[in-house]
Amino acid sequence: MEIEAYEGESIAAALYAIGIDVFSYSSKLGRPRGAFCMIGKCSSCFMVVDGVPNTRTCIEPVRDGVRVERQKGLAPVPSEKTVDGSVEPEEVLETDVLIVGGGPAGLSAALELARYGLNVVIVNEHFKLGGQLVKQTHKFFGSKELFGGLRGFQIAEMLSEQLSKYDNVKVLLQSAAYGVFRGGWVGVASRNKLYRIKPRAVIVAAGATEQYLAFPGNDLPGVMGAGGAQTLMNEYGIKPGDRALVVGSGNVGLIVSYQLLQAGVKVEAILEIMPQIGGWFVHAAKVRRYGVPILTSHTIKAAWGRERVEGATIVRVDEKFQPVPGSERDIECDLVLLAIGLAPDTRLFAQAGAVMRWIPELGGPVPIRTRRLETSIPGMYVAGDASGIEEATTAMIEGRIAALAIASKFLDGERAKRVEEEMEKLLDFLWNEYRASPLLARARAGKEKATVSEEEMERLRKEHPPLVSFR
Amino acid sequence: MKVLVVGGGISGLFIAYELAKRGVRDVTVVEERYVGAGSTGRCATGIRASFTSEEHVVLMRESIKLWKEYSSGDLGRYGLQFIQGGYVWLARKEETVDLFKKLVSLHNSLGVPTRIIDRDELKNLVPQLNTDLIAAAMFDPTAGKSYVFTTLFALFRACRELGVKIVTGVGVRKLVARGSRIVEAVTDVGTMSADVFVIAAGSGSRELLKTVGIEVPLKNMPRHVLVTEAFQRAFDPLVIDWDTPGVPYIVQTVEGNFFVGREIEEEPEQSIYSQRIDFIPKALKPIAQLFPFLRRVRVLRYWIGYYVTTPDNHPIYGPFEEYENLYVATGFSGHGYMMGPVTGKIMAEWILDGKPSIPQAERLRPERFKRGQLIKEFAVVG
Ligand SMILES: Cc1cc2nc3c(=O)[nH]c(=O)nc-3n(C[C@H](O)[C@H](O)[C@H](O)COP(=O)(O)OP(=O)(O)OC[C@H]3O[C@@H](n4cnc5c(N)ncnc54)[C@H](O)[C@@H]3O)c2cc1C
Numbered sequence: 013m014e015i016e017a018y019e020g021e022s023i024a025a026a027l028y029a030i031g032i033d034v035f036s037y038s039s040k041l042g043r044p045r046g047a048f049c050m051i052g053k054c055s056s057c058f059m060v061v062d063g064v065p066n067t068r069t070c071i072e073p074v075r076d077g078v079r080v081e082r083q084k085g086l087a088p089v090p091s092e093k094t095v096d097g098s099v100e101p102e103e104v105l106e107t108d109v110l111i112v113g114g115g116p117a118g119l120s121a122a123l124e125l126a127r128y129g130l131n132v133v134i135v136n137e138h139f140k141l142g143g144q145l146v147k148q149t150h151k152f153f154g155s156k157e158l159f160g161g162l163r164g165f166q167i168a169e170m171l172s173e174q175l176s177k178y179d180n181v182k183v184l185l186q187s188a189a190y191g192v193f194r195g196g197w198v199g200v201a202s203r204n205k206l207y208r209i210k211p212r213a214v215i216v217a218a219g220a221t222e223q224y225l226a227f228p229g230n231d232l233p234g235v236m237g238a239g240g241a242q243t244l245m246n247e248y249g250i251k252p253g254d255r256a257l258v259v260g261s262g263n264v265g266l267i268v269s270y271q272l273l274q275a276g277v278k279v280e281a282i283l284e285i286m287p288q289i290g291g292w293f294v295h296a297a298k299v300r301r302y303g304v305p306i307l308t309s310h311t312i313k314a315a316w317g318r319e320r321v322e323g324a325t326i327v328r329v330d331e332k333f334q335p336v337p338g339s340e341r342d343i344e345c346d347l348v349l350l351a352i353g354l355a356p357d358t359r360l361f362a363q364a365g366a367v368m369r370w371i372p373e374l375g376g377p378v379p380i381r382t383r384r385l386e387t388s389i390p391g392m393y394v395a396g397d398a399s400g401i402e403e404a405t406t407a408m409i410e411g412r413i414a415a416l417a418i419a420s421k422f423l424d425g426e427r428a429k430r431v432e433e434e435m436e437k438l439l440d441f442l443w444n445e446y447r448a449s450p451l452l453a454r455a456r457a458g459k460e461k462a463t464v465s466e467e468e469m470e471r472l473r474k475e476h477p478p479l480v481s482f483r
Numbered sequence: 484m485k486v487l488v489v490g491g492g493i494s495g496l497f498i499a500y501e502l503a504k505r506g507v508r509d510v511t512v513v514e515e516r517y518v519g520a521g522s523t524g525r526c527a528t529g530i531r532a533s534f535t536s537e538e539h540v541v542l543m544r545e546s547i548k549l550w551k552e553y554s555s556g557d558l559g560r561y562g563l564q565f566i567q568g569g570y571v572w573l574a575r576k577e578e579t580v581d582l583f584k585k586l587v588s589l590h591n592s593l594g595v596p597t598r599i600i601d602r603d604e605l606k607n608l609v610p611q612l613n614t615d616l617i618a619a620a621m622f623d624p625t626a627g628k629s630y631v632f633t634t635l636f637a638l639f640r641a642c643r644e645l646g647v648k649i650v651t652g653v654g655v656r657k658l659v660a661r662g663s664r665i666v667e668a669v670t671d672v673g674t675m676s677a678d679v680f681v682i683a684a685g686s687g688s689r690e691l692l693k694t695v696g697i698e699v700p701l702k703n704m705p706r707h708v709l710v711t712e713a714f715q716r717a718f719d720p721l722v723i724d725w726d727t728p729g730v731p732y733i734v735q736t737v738e739g740n741f742f743v744g745r746e747i748e749e750e751p752e753q754s755i756y757s758q759r760i761d762f763i764p765k766a767l768k769p770i771a772q773l774f775p776f777l778r779r780v781r782v783l784r785y786w787i788g789y790y791v792t793t794p795d796n797h798p799i800y801g802p803f804e805e806y807e808n809l810y811v812a813t814g815f816s817g818h819g820y821m822m823g824p825v826t827g828k829i830m831a832e833w834i835l836d837g838k839p840s841i842p843q844a845e846r847l848r849p850e851r852f853k854r855g856q857l858i859k860e861f862a863v864v865g
Contacts, residue, residue, distance in 0.1 A: 039713070039739075064779055066712050086739050089611060089714045090779040099778055102764065191785070193760035208760055365756050479757040 018248075020140070023069035023080055024050065024057045025248040033233040034319055035059050035069060036083035044319050046233025050243035051144075052137050053221040053357065056231075059083050063090060070243075071186070073139045100205040107133045107182070109418055110198055110211035112189040112360065115143020116404045117217035117396025119171040120411035126178040128419045128431065133209060134175075135187040135200050141175075142168030143219055144397075145404060147239070147246040149271070158405055165247075167404075189216075192364040192392070196482050213391045213418045213482050216361065217411055220354035220375065220397035225259065228314040234321030238268040238351035245275050253347030257324050258282045259312050265351030266295035272349075273302050280343050283310040283326055285333055292451065313340060315348050324348055354401045364389050365479050367472050373458030374400025380462055382469050383439060384417035385410060390473075391482025393418065400462055402455040409442050485509040486834065487668055487677035489655045489691065492523040493820050494812045495683035496638040497827030503645035505831055510647045511677070513670060515654035519635040521685040523820060525755075525788025527708065527734055527742050528634075529721045530821040531570050531626030533595045535586065536858050538797060538843045539818070540593040542825050545841060547625060549824035554629075561637035563629070564737060568719025570626035571600075571608060573773070574618045575726035583621040590623075597623045609718040611774050628721060630737035631820070655684070657694040658809075665695065665809050679834055681810045683826075686789040688813040695806070699799060700852050701814050702751040702792045706744065707762045709785040711777070713739030727769040740783065743770050755787040790817040795857035798822065800847040801833055810834060811849060 017026035024035070024047045034044040035057050048056035052071035061067040062079050065087030069080070109125050111118045114136030122134045140146060148164020159167045175181055187202040198214060200207040222237035229235070234253060238260070241252040256277050258269050261284035269279045282299065287309050289296050296306060313327040313335060328339035355376040361368060366379040367388040378400045379387040386393050393414040396407035416435035420428050447456040464472070484507055488495045491514030499510045514520070530550060532543035550565040574580045583599055590597040600622045602614040608622070642649060657669040658680065667676040682688050689701040714735075721734040731745035745766040747759070763785060771777040793799060796816040803809050810833060812826050813819075819826070829839035839845065851857060 065714070066781065086713055086715045089717045089776045091776070190782075191758060191760070194757045195760075197760040199760050199763075206764075363758075479754055 017074040019074070021074050021248060022050075022139075023059070023061065023072045023074055023078070025070070025244060025250060026074050027069070027080070028244060028252070029248070029250045034082065035233075037085055038231070039085040042085060043231055044233055045231060046320070047236065048240055049222050049237045050240035051219075053219075060087060065090070071138050098204050102206040102208060104208045104210070105133060105182075106210045107131045108211065108422060109133075109213045109215065109415075110135070110189070110209050111215045111217060112198075113143065113217035113219055113396070113398070114138070114141040114183070114185075115217060115219050115396060115407065116145050116167070116171075117398070117407040117411035117414075118143070118215065119168075119175060120408040121215050121217065121395060121415040122175055122181055123171060124412045124415035125419060126175065126181045128423060128427070129180060130419060130422060132178075132181045133184065133211070134181065135184045135189050137186070137188045139186050141172040141183070141185070144239070147242045148404065149246045150267075152405060154405060158408075164404060189360060192360055192389070192480055194480060196391075196480060211482060212422065213393065215393045215395055215411070215414045215418070216358075216398055217394070217396040217407070217414075218357040218360065218398045220356050220401055222350065223353045223355055223375075225312070225350055225352055227312055229316050229321070229324075232315050232317050232321045233319065234317065234346050235315055235348045235350070238264050238349045239354075241347070241349050242268055242271065245271055251275050251277060253277060253345075255280055255345040256347040256349055257312070257326070257343055257345045258349045258351055260284065260290070260351035260353070261296070261306055261308070262290035262351060262353065263292060263295055264353075265349075266291040266299055268349060268351055269299045269304060270295065273299065273304070277347070279304045280345050281326070282306045283312060284308045285311045285329055287331075311335070312348065317346075321346055321348055354397065356398050356400055358394075358398055361387060361389070361392070361394065364392060365476075366392065367476050369462065371400060371458045371461050373454050374462060378462050380464055380469070380472060382466055383463055384435070385414040386417065386469070388469060388472050388476065389478050389480060389482070400455065400458050402452065402459070406442065406446065406452070406455075409438060409446065413438050413442070484679065485677045486511070486679045486681065487675055488512045488681045488683055489668065490514065490521070490682070490684035490687070491518040491649060491651060492521045492683065492685050493519075493634070493638075493823035494685070494815075494826050495681070496635070496642060497823045498681055498683055498812060498830045499647045499649075499827075500638055500642050500645065501827035501831035502834065503642065503647050505835055507835070508646060510642075511675070512642070512647060512649045513653055513655055513668070513675070514649065514651045515684075515687065517651050518639055518649065519631065521687075522788045522791065523635065523685075524631060525708070525786055526631060526820045527721070527732070527744060528629045528631050528736075528820055529570065529626070529732075529734060530565065530628060531623055533570065533586075533590050533597050533623040533626060535589055536797065537593060538846055538858050540590075540595060541841060541843045542829075543818075543821060544594065545828070546822055546825035547627075549828065550627070550629065550821075553824060558637045558641055561640045562633035563637035564633060565627055565629050566719065566737065567625065567627040568721070569608070570623040570723065571605070571720045572621040572723045572725045574620060575616055575724075577618050579726055580619045583619070587621060595623065596625060597621055608720055609722060611717055611776055612722070613773055613775060616773060622720075626721070628734055628737075629820075633737070634823075654687075655691060658691065660695045660806065663805070663807050665806055679808045679810065681812065681830065681834070683812045685813055685819075686791050688791070688811065692811070695809070697803060697805060697849075699811070699814070699849055700794050701799075703789040704751050704792050705749045705753045705755055705787045706790050706817070707747060707759065707766070707785070707787050708742060708744040709763060709766060709782050710736070710740040710742050711780045712783050714741075714780075715739065722773070724769055724773060729765070731766055731769050733770050733774065741777070741780070743767060745769075755789060758785060758787065790815075791819070792816040794852060795859070797847055797858040798826075799849045800826070800829065800844055801839075801849065804850055
């Protein structure tokens with residue numbers, strides 16, 4: 013079948029737009045699978061693209077004449093024909109700073125470093141820069157410096173636009189940093205080319221992945237991350253379904269419900285396992301006005317359907333979060349959105365052997381860092397959601413702080429001092445003003461737990477000698 | 484009789500399994516991290532008897548017999564598999580074919596039916612192979628592979644069912660001797676006493692034995708490997724690129740991933756958490772020459788594991804002269820997975836019967852190094 017798509021659309025979105033939601037069949041049981049996260053962090057949307065199986069179609073842009081096939085279980089090994097000669101030789105690059113991730117944190121860091129004339133390589137797995145900003149359609153709060161009044165996607169456009177003016181910044185799209193190696197090398201895999209990068213410092217701003225929930229039928233097409241549905245609606249203007257059940261009443265669950273309603277999707281209910289609503293009152297009030305029930309002390313027991321979700325069974329839970337027998341109820345719907353939180357994408361830190369700690373307020377294991385955002389791997393910094401789930405404005409501030417911390421080391425004399433002062437100002441603003449808001453109390457508590465003094469960091473490095481260093 | 488086995492790898496688990504099967508009621512395996520956390524969970528699972536020392540050949544012939552038996556018995560019910568897909572050694576050069584011919588007659592004289600195969604037969608066995616680069620190959624049809632996770636799971640279940648206690652997350656820090664006996668093991672959570680102590684602690688064995696004054700010449704050599712994403716079954720044999728330095732090899736796992744290894748120069752004791760950026764291209768370039776489709780295949784994971792090596796590349800098996808109730812099974816030099824079943828069998832025999840039923844195992848006792856009675860072996864690969 014021949015289909016039309018918009019330029020700049022992902023293959024997954026283009027297929028979804030014309031009603032194709034089964035992308036593959038699983039390898040053992042042949043179960044249908046569709047898109048889940050829509051940002052390249054899971055493996056739910058694998059398809060055979062131009063003969064290459066296991067291609068993540070949510071971060072693969074459409075192009076003229078591209079051949080896309082449903083993958084049925086394991087694919088046969090690629091045939092000689094698909095093995096074209098377009099693989100380029102590996103390139104060795106040296107740079108001042110390598111930034112992993114082109115979302116709000118990574119872009120802000122890159123801009124800051126670029127301004128000071130440092131050489132930057134920024135790698136981004138997606139074919140577009142902007143990260144989660146791209147699907148944020150709400151207006152940001154705060155001053156002009158914090159992009160107050162602008163919408164997320166506008167900020168993304170602005171930052172990318174500014175960045176493109178610097179020729180000391182090299183942007184590698186559709187590229188993944190695949191590992192940190194002995195001697196301070198970082199490996200980057202682009203589509204047809206490998207890079208061996210030797211940076212003097214690294215900022216990892218790889219974002220977050222959506223949390224998953226275990227229940228029968230959780231792999232059916234139509235079971236999606238809340239963010240996945242937002243990508244479809246807000247970024248591509250595609251209606252993700254007709255009748256939705258939303259699991260989780262935190263801000264993400266409430267906001268996505270509101271956006272669903274605006275897009276003409278009926279929201280059957282919002283489930284919340286806790287006895288009270290998780291998100292802010294303003295957001296809850298908005299969806300309630302539309303008559304959407306928010307069922308506290310409820311969870312999803314199963315999703316069912318043949319090729320796609322056709323409904324779900326929900327159940328009440330007791331004080332110990334155990335299902336109450338007999339309280340099951342069926343809800344017909346074609347969309348089950350999981351909005352149960354995000355987990356920081358800290359895989360590079362784990363692989364590099366950074367000292368990490370499980371911090372529930374931040375969504376999972378995160379690297380321990382100093383106030384300047386340096387981790388126990390010398391010269392390896394963290395910023396944005398990868399440092400612990402917070403929000404886009406703090407991500408941008410953290411990106412700048414990490415950049416300034418690095419710049420203060422690489423520049424000398426007066427300039428270094430100025431940079432240092434600017435960083436201190438930002439730190440002061442972040443911790444003593446911005447995060448003083450009660451709305452950020454939980455994230456703040458988490459970030460406090462993850463942050464240690466320079467002396468404590470030295471002690472940690474003695475206790476767990478880093479196997480790799482960028483200094 | 485109370486037996487304490489230190490190490491929850493393939494060796495420790497098979498030893499515990501055999502002891503329990505033979506009626507020992509009180510067997511405890513103490514594992515510092517988790518089952519399979521050492522070399523076992525990191526290995527290529529190649530299984531073969533085509534060695535060039537009598538000791539290895541005899542032990543491995545028995546081990547293959549046991550792999551087969553177990554895979555259709557209780558362990559098989561829990562998922563243990565043995566796939567007799569063979570091993571293929573590729574000769575890129577003509578002179579290597581001559582060497583292979585010598586090896587074949589050596590193997591044949593020891594009862595292992597390897598043979599030389601030409602390019603046509605090779606293409607049948609391994610259809611994706613670019614045979615233009617190959618002169619001929621040596622084939623061992625009795626060799627095979629298994630899958631490490633299902634093996635470990637099967638052993639874990641079978642051991643538990645037989646009443647073996649498996650304690651994970653607890654390290655043994657020290658052994659305590661009184662006279663000619665070991666009396667207890669000091670662990671992270673207190674001391675444990677037993678009648679018999681078995682050290683099957685892989686890369687941790689050398690340091691543990693030092694705590695009771697025993698020096699064994701073991702080295703922990705880092706070995707690098709990677710796996711690709713999974714595909715439908717493509718070919719069964721483990722394929723070895725003999726004429727490329729570092730002897731790269733490739734094998735498709737039961738789950739469909741391609742497992743590729745190559746020896747690169749390393750210092751012993753180097754951390755296994757210090758990966759090298761040059762490894763992936765070094766391993767894949769020669770293998771992708773042979774298998775062009777690999778150029779369109781993604782690497783999923785890369786890791787390092789130790790080969791626990793001895794000066795003669797043969798394991799250290801059996802009791803020590805210094806103590807009457809201390810046994811060791813380690814130093815497999817890259818072949819401990821395939822030896823797992825026979826390790827379990829002969830170690831249980833040593834402990835319960837006083838000697839192993841395979842006399843060649845006696846030559847692998849730890850004292851051989853002091854006495855200079857090293858075993859000679861010719862081909863240490865895979
Ligand atoms: C890359 C690679 C490829 C290989 N390929 C093959 C192959 O194809 N075929 C083959 O037969 N072999 C292969 N091997 C070798 C094989 O993996 C090993 O010989 C075998 O797994 C050894 O098993 P083990 O039980 O003796 O040791 P291990 O699996 O290392 O188990 C020892 C256990 O002891 C624990 N331990 C250590 N110290 C202590 C302590 N003080 N207290 C408590 N617990 C402790 C460790 O955590 C570990 O789990 C390969 C090895 C590597 C690294």
